[in-house]
Amino acid sequence: MNIFLKPLLAASVLISSTSVGQAEDWAPPGPITMYVGFAAGGGADTQARLIAQGIEEKYGWTIIPQQLPGNSGLTLATELVKAPADGTAFGMVVSETLTYSAQAVGDPALQLDKFTALATTAEFQSGLVAMAGGAFDSWDKVKATAEAGTPIRFATASDRQADMAWHLGQKTGIDFNIVEVRGGAGVMDGLRGGDVDIGWVAGAQSKSVRQGEMTNIARGIKAPLADTPDAPAITDLGSDFYLDGYFMFIAPGGLDPVAREALGNAIRAVAEDSATEANALLTKGFGGPSIRTGEDLDAYMAEANAAAAALIKAVSE
Amino acid sequence: MTEMLHYVWLGILSVFQGPAILEIAGVGLPVALVMLVAGLITGIAVGATPGLAGPMAMAISLPLLISAFGFTPDALLPVFGFLIGIMKGATLGGAVPAILFNLPGTPDAMMTTLDGFPMAQRGQPRRALRIAQLSSVAGDTFSDLVLFICAPFLAVVVEAYLDLPEKTALLILSISFVAAVMGRSVGKGLLSVSLGLLVAYIATGNDLSPRLTLGFDVLQSGIPLIAAVLGVLIVGEIFATLERLWLDNHALDVIPVEKRSTQDGLQPGDIRRISPYVGRGAVIGALIGALPGVGSTLAATLSYTMAARRIKRHPQAQPLGTGAPEGIAATEAANSAVSGANLIPVLSLGIPGNAAAVFLILAADSIGGFNPGPGVFSMPDGALNPQLVTVFGIFTLMSLGNVLNWTVGGGVMRAMGGLAKIPATRLLPVVLLVSLTAIYVQETSMFAIWSTLAFGVLGWAMRKLAVPVLPFVIAFILAGPIERSAREAFAASGADPWFLFSSPTSVILLLLALAALMFLGRER
Numbered sequence: 068m069n070i071f072l073k074p075l076l077a078a079s080v081l082i083s084s085t086s087v088g089q090a091e092d093w094a095p096p097g098p099i100t101m102y103v104g105f106a107a108g109g110g111a112d113t114q115a116r117l118i119a120q121g122i123e124e125k126y127g128w129t130i131i132p133q134q135l136p137g138n139s140g141l142t143l144a145t146e147l148v149k150a151p152a153d154g155t156a157f158g159m160v161v162s163e164t165l166t167y168s169a170q171a172v173g174d175p176a177l178q179l180d181k182f183t184a185l186a187t188t189a190e191f192q193s194g195l196v197a198m199a200g201g202a203f204d205s206w207d208k209v210k211a212t213a214e215a216g217t218p219i220r221f222a223t224a225s226d227r228q229a230d231m232a233w234h235l236g237q238k239t240g241i242d243f244n245i246v247e248v249r250g251g252a253g254v255m256d257g258l259r260g261g262d263v264d265i266g267w268v269a270g271a272q273s274k275s276v277r278q279g280e281m282t283n284i285a286r287g288i289k290a291p292l293a294d295t296p297d298a299p300a301i302t303d304l305g306s307d308f309y310l311d312g313y314f315m316f317i318a319p320g321g322l323d324p325v326a327r328e329a330l331g332n333a334i335r336a337v338a339e340d341s342a343t344e345a346n347a348l349l350t351k352g353f354g355g356p357s358i359r360t361g362e363d364l365d366a367y368m369a370e371a372n373a374a375a376a377a378l379i380k381a382v383s384e
Numbered sequence: 385m386t387e388m389l390h391y392v393w394l395g396i397l398s399v400f401q402g403p404a405i406l407e408i409a410g411v412g413l414p415v416a417l418v419m420l421v422a423g424l425i426t427g428i429a430v431g432a433t434p435g436l437a438g439p440m441a442m443a444i445s446l447p448l449l450i451s452a453f454g455f456t457p458d459a460l461l462p463v464f465g466f467l468i469g470i471m472k473g474a475t476l477g478g479a480v481p482a483i484l485f486n487l488p489g490t491p492d493a494m495m496t497t498l499d500g501f502p503m504a505q506r507g508q509p510r511r512a513l514r515i516a517q518l519s520s521v522a523g524d525t526f527s528d529l530v531l532f533i534c535a536p537f538l539a540v541v542v543e544a545y546l547d548l549p550e551k552t553a554l555l556i557l558s559i560s561f562v563a564a565v566m567g568r569s570v571g572k573g574l575l576s577v578s579l580g581l582l583v584a585y586i587a588t589g590n591d592l593s594p595r596l597t598l599g600f601d602v603l604q605s606g607i608p609l610i611a612a613v614l615g616v617l618i619v620g621e622i623f624a625t626l627e628r629l630w631l632d633n634h635a636l637d638v639i640p641v642e643k644r645s646t647q648d649g650l651q652p653g654d655i656r657r658i659s660p661y662v663g664r665g666a667v668i669g670a671l672i673g674a675l676p677g678v679g680s681t682l683a684a685t686l687s688y689t690m691a692a693r694r695i696k697r698h699p700q701a702q703p704l705g706t707g708a709p710e711g712i713a714a715t716e717a718a719n720s721a722v723s724g725a726n727l728i729p730v731l732s733l734g735i736p737g738n739a740a741a742v743f744l745i746l747a748a749d750s751i752g753g754f755n756p757g758p759g760v761f762s763m764p765d766g767a768l769n770p771q772l773v774t775v776f777g778i779f780t781l782m783s784l785g786n787v788l789n790w791t792v793g794g795g796v797m798r799a800m801g802g803l804a805k806i807p808a809t810r811l812l813p814v815v816l817l818v819s820l821t822a823i824y825v826q827e828t829s830m831f832a833i834w835s836t837l838a839f840g841v842l843g844w845a846m847r848k849l850a851v852p853v854l855p856f857v858i859a860f861i862l863a864g865p866i867e868r869s870a871r872e873a874f875a876a877s878g879a880d881p882w883f884l885f886s887s888p889t890s891v892i893l894l895l896l897a898l899a900a901l902m903f904l905g906r907e908r
Binding site: 106107109112113131133135136137138139141142145146168171172174218220226244245246247248249256257259260261262263275278279280 | 606
C-alpha cells in the first residue's frame with residue numbers, strides 16, 4: 068500500500084460511515100424518470116404511480132413516470148441498465164425479473180449484479196387457485212381427477228410460473244397441460260370461462276377468494292395466505308421451491324450508497340405512512356406494505372437468485 | 385332475469401351517480417352526462433365539416449381524454465360517453481354539408497347529396513335537414529335496440545359453446561371476412577391484414593427475448609398501438625387529402641345555396657311518406673352493421689338503391705335524385721343504423737367492425753378494467769361483475785344520446801351549417817398538429833411520434849395503391865387475441881397440432897372463413 072492509497076482508503080471508510088447522515092441531505096440532481104414495467108392502469112402501475120406521487124409530496128422531488136412493460140420486466144431492465152446511476156432513474160418490476168427471468172434469458176448485461184435493488188413494496192400472495200365449488204377446489208380432487216386419466220389444464224402467467232407448474236407436476240407425478248396466459252387476470256378469466264382448471268395467481272385472486280367465487284387450493288409462499296390460512300404450502304405437496312416474490316424498485320448498478328439509502332428510505336416512508344394513497348392501495352390490494360431495503364434486501368435477492376438457478380436446473384433435467 | 389335487471393339498474397345509476405363535474409343547487413351534474421353532450425356537439429360539428437370525420441375526432445380526443453381522466457375505472461364512462469357522443473353526432477352531422485353544399489361531410493353521406501342538395505336548391509334546406517335528422521335518429525335508435533338485445537345473448541352463447549379452439553377459429557373467420565369484403569380485391573384485403581398482423585407481432589408473444597426487433601432497442605416494447613392506428617387511419621387520410629388539395633385547390637370548396645322558399649320545414653305527410661323507407665333502411669343498416677368490416681357506406685348505398693327500385697314501380701311518385709324525401713330518408717336511416725349494431729361484435733366478442741369501434745376498443749384497452757369480450761356479460765355467483773355494470777352504463781349513455789339527438793339534434797345541425805366553409809388547407813394542418821400532440825401526451829416518447837408519421841406514410845401509400853386501411857387496423861388489434869387464444873388452445877389440448885380441427889364448430893368456422901375469401905370477394 069503506497070502513500071497515496073492510504074489516505075484515500077481512510078477517506079472512503081470515513082465517507083461510508085457517515086453516509087447515514089448524508090442520506091437525509093441527499094436530493095436527486097434532476098428530475099427522476101420512473102420506469103414502470105407493467106401495463107398502464109393495472110394494480111402494479113397504480114402502485115408505482117401512487118408511491119411516486121407520495122415521494123413528490125413528501126420530498127418535493129420531481130418524478131416522471133414512463134411505461135416500459137413487456138417481457139416480464141426485461142424490457143424495462145434493458146432500458147434502465149443504460150440510465151445514469153445517480154438516482155435520477157429507477158423502475159418498478161417484480162423480484163423475479165432480475166432473478167429467474169434474467170437467468171432464463173441469459174443476457175450478461177441484465178443479471179442481478181448489474182442493478183441496485185432499492186426497496187420492495189409488497190410481497191406476492193401466490194396461490195394455486197381454482198373455482199370454488201368446482202371439480203378442482205382441493206388438491207385431493209385435482210390428484211384424483213389426474214389419476215382417473217383426465218388431463219388437467221394449469222394456467223400460468225409467466226415462464227417462472229410455468230416452470231413451477233412443470234416442477235410441481237414432476238414431483239407429484241401429474242402430467243399437467245400448462246397454458247401460458249396473460250397476467251393473473253388472464254388466469255382468473257380462464258378459470259371463469261372454464262378454459263382452464265387451475266392456475267397460479269400472485270395476489271389478484273384475493274377479492275374473488277373473499278367473495279367465495281374462487282379458492283386457494285395451495286399457497287405458493289412460506290407464510291399462510293391471509294385469505295385462506297389453511298391452504299397447504301406447495302412444498303407440502305412435493306414442490307422443492309416456493310413461488311415467492313416482491314414488487315420492488317430497482318436502479319442501475321453502481322448507484323451511490325447514499326442515494327440508494329435515500330431513495331429506499333423515501334419509498335419506505337411513503338409506503339408505510341397510513342395517510343398516503345399508496346399505503347391504502349398496498350393494504351387493500353397487496354396484503355399490506357412489505358418493505359425490505361439495504362443489506363436485508365440484498366440477502367433476499369441473493370437467496371432468490373440461487374433458488375431461480377436451482378429451479379431452472381431442476382426443470383431442464 | 386332479476387339479476388340482469390339489477391345490473392341494468394346499476395348501469396343506469398353508474399351514469400347518474402358517477403362523479404359529478406359540478407353541483408347545481410345541491411344536485412351533482414354527472415361528468416359522464418356532460419361528456420356525452422360535449423361529444424355529441426363535437427360529433428355533429430365534426431360530421432358537418434368536410435375533411436373531418438367521426439373517427440378522426442375520436443382518435444384525437446382519446447389520448448386527451450385519457451390524460452384528463454386517468455387510468456381508473458371511474459374514467460371509463462366519461463371517456464365512453466364522449467366517444468359515443470362523437471359517434472352519434474357525426475352520423476347526424478354528415479348530412480349537413482351534403483344537403484347544404486352538395487359535399488358529403490362523411491363518406492357515408494354521399495348518397496344524401498343526391499336528393500338532399502336538390503331539395504335545398506329548391507329552397508327547402510330546413511325540410512331536408514329535418515328529414516335527415518328524423519331518419520338518422522330513427523335508424524340509430526333501432527340499431528341500438530338491436531344491440532341491447534343481441535349483444536348479451538350472443539356473448540352468453542359464445543361463452544357457453546365456444547372453447548379455446550373455436551374462439552381461435554372465430555377470430556380467423558373475422559379477419560378473413562374483413563379482408564374479403566373491404567376494398568377492391570381479396571388480395572389487397574389480405575395484404576392489408578397481413579401487414580397489420582406483421583406489425584402487431586413485433587416484440588409481442590411469450591418469449592422473454594422480444595421477437596422481430598431486428599436488434600433495435602426502441603422496438604423492444606413493440607409498436608405503440610395508438611401510433612399504428614392513428615398513423616394509418618388518420619394521419620394517412622390527412623396526407624391523402626392534403627395531396628388532393630395540392631393537386632386541385634378547389635376540390636373541397638363549397639357551393640352555397642342562398643335561395644329559401646316560404647314553404648320550408650317539414651311538410652304535412654312527410655313522415656308518413658318516409659316511414660317505410662326509414663324502416664327498411666334501419667333494418668338494412670343494422671344487419672350490415674352487425675358484420676365486421678362492412679361499413680355504413682355500403683348500407684347507405686344498398687338502402688338507396690332499393691328505395692330507388694321501389695319508387696320506379698310507382699310512376700306517379702317523385703323519382704329519386706330530384707330532391708325526393710324518400711332518398712334522404714333511405715340513406716340516412718341506413719348509415720346511422722350501422723353504428724349501434726356495429727358494437728354487437730365489439731362488446732360480445734371484442735372484434736371491432738369499423739373505425740369508430742376501433743377507438744372504443746382502444747379506449748377500453750388503454751384505460752383498463754374493461755375488456756370487451758364474452759367475459760363482460762358473465763354474472764358470477766356471489767360477486768358483482770363491474771364490467772357488466774359498465775356495459776349497461778354504456779347502453780344508458782347511448783339511449784340518452786338518442787334522446788338528445790331527437791330533441792336538440794336538429795337545432796345543433798342547423799347551427800353547424802357554416803363549418804363547411806372552413807378551408808381544409810387551414811383545417812388539416814391543425815388537425816395533424818393536434819393529433820401528434822395528443823399522441824405525445826399519451827405516450828410521452830418521440831418514438832411514438834416518429835412511428836405515427838411513418839405509419840401515416842404507409843396509410844397514404846395504401847390509399848394510393850387502393851389497399852384498404854381498415855383491415856390493417858382490425859388485424860393489428862386482433863393479432864394479440866388470435867395468437868393468445870391459439871397458444872392457449874394448443875397448450876390446453878396437451879400440444880395437439882390439430883387443435884383447430886378438434887371440434888365440428890371450429891371446422892365449420894374455418895370453412896366459413898375460406899368461403900368468405902373465395903366467394904365474397906368475387907362480386908366486386
